[in-house]
Amino acid sequence: xxxxxxxxxxxxxxxxxxxxxxxxxxxxxxQSFFWYRQYSGKSxxxxxxxxxxxxxxxxxxxxxxxxxxxxxxxLIRDSQPSDSATYLCAVKSNYQLIxxxxxxxxxxx
Amino acid sequence: DAxxxxxxxxxxxxxxxxxxxxxxxxxxxxxVSWYQQALGQGPQFIFQYYEEEERQRGNFPxxxxxxxxxxxxxxxxxxALLLGDSALYLCAxxxxxxxxxxxxxxxxxxxxx
Numbered sequence: 001x002x003x004x005x006x007x008x009x010x011x012x013x014x015x016x017x018x019x020x021x022x023x024x025x026x027x028x029x030x031q032s033f034f035w036y037r038q039y040s041g042k043s044x045x046x047x048x049x050x051x052x053x054x055x056x057x058x059x060x061x062x063x064x065x066x067x068x069x070x071x072x073x074x075l076i077r078d079s080q081p082s083d084s085a086t087y088l089c090a091v092k093s094n095y096q097l098i099x100x101x102x103x104x105x106x107x108x109x
Numbered sequence: 110d111a112x113x114x115x116x117x118x119x120x121x122x123x124x125x126x127x128x129x130x131x132x133x134x135x136x137x138x139x140x141v142s143w144y145q146q147a148l149g150q151g152p153q154f155i156f157q158y159y160e161e162e163e164r165q166r167g168n169f170p171x172x173x174x175x176x177x178x179x180x181x182x183x184x185x186x187x188x189a190l191l192l193g194d195s196a197l198y199l200c201a202x203x204x205x206x207x208x209x210x211x212x213x214x215x216x217x218x219x220x221x222x
Contacts, residue, residue, distance in 0.1 A: 004151075032208060043199055043213040044152070051208065088151055095165040096142070097201075097211060099151030 002027040004091050006100035015109050019076040023089030023100055026070065032092035033065055035074045037085045038102065044088055048074060079107045111136055113202050113214035121220045122190050130185040130217045134202030141183040142211060143175060144199040152199055158183050159205060187219075195221045 003026045013019045021035075032051055036044035050056045050063040050072065062075040072091075076083055086102040114133045122128050134141055140159045144152035154167035158177035177183045181202075187194055197218050201211035 034210070036213075043197075043216045046210060046212060049208070049210055090151075092209065095157045095159075095209070096154040096167060097144075097152070098154070101149070101151045 002091075002093050002098050004089055004098050004100040006087075006089050006103050008101055008103060010104040010106050012106045012108055013079050015079060015081060015107055017079055019079045019083065019105055019107070021074040021076075021087050021089075021103050021105065023072045023074075024070055025072070025089075025091045025098070027091060027093050027098070028067075028070065030091045030093055033063075033072045034090040034092070034097065035061075035063060035072075036088040036090060038088055039085045076105075081107045081109055083107050113138075113200060113212055115198075115200050115214035115217050117217060118215065119218045119220075121222060123222055124190055124192060126190050127186065127188045128190060128219060130187075130198050130200075130219075131182065132185070132200030132202075132214060133182045134200075135212055138202035138204050138212075139181050140203045140205050140209070141177055141181065142201045142203070143183070143185045144201065145169075146197045146199055146216075148196075155185065190221045192221050195219060 035048040038044045048063040060077045064073045088102045089100040090097040142157040143155040146152040156166040161177045172188045197216045200214045203209045203211045
């Protein structure tokens with residue numbers, strides 16, 4: 001059974017600080033990794049994709065991938081109250097995405 | 110550029126009934142995936158359609174079926190509805206030619222009573 005694990009949280013971070021979200025996966029053959037943001041009652045929104053080991057930066061977001069450790073992370077710098085949401089880690093396996101249950105992030109003003 | 114659209118937004122059905130959900134992919138996308146998301150959980154993969162064929166299926170019973178049309182739009186059909194089918198049904202579209210980044214529609218909230 002291929003799995004993706006995330007800490008369910010909630011993770012509470014002060015406004016302006018760095019939020020760090022983590023994800024581990026079981027399928028060593030996976031090559032594509034994604035972070036989605038989901039606000040309550042809404043659908044997931046793709047915020048980052050990463051395919052190679054190392055860091056990938058996009059604005060305030062940085063995704064980090066370590067295939068040897070089967071570990072993906074997302075850093076959010078200068079956290080804003082609007083970043084409060086559930087962050088879902090997804091790993092591509094064959095044609096499907098396998099999802100973690102999500103980490104609820106709360107940014108405290 | 111229109112994103113992924115789904116209809117209807119909300120639906121209430123009775124146990125044993127049948128339901129059809131519809132999805133139009135983002136312009137330029139040719140692949141449609143369907144997911145079921147229960148409250149507080151990550152999405153669960155139902156199946157994916159490409160070139161009008163189901164090419165991968167998740168762990169869902171045959172009561173769940175689908176179709177993809179020549180214009181790439183798709184339908185999800187669920188027969189003999191159970192209370193446990195109540196969930197948010199998500200459609201995601203992607204382009205086969207570029208790493209299959211999947212973009213989601215707003216979802217259909219199905220309630221079975």
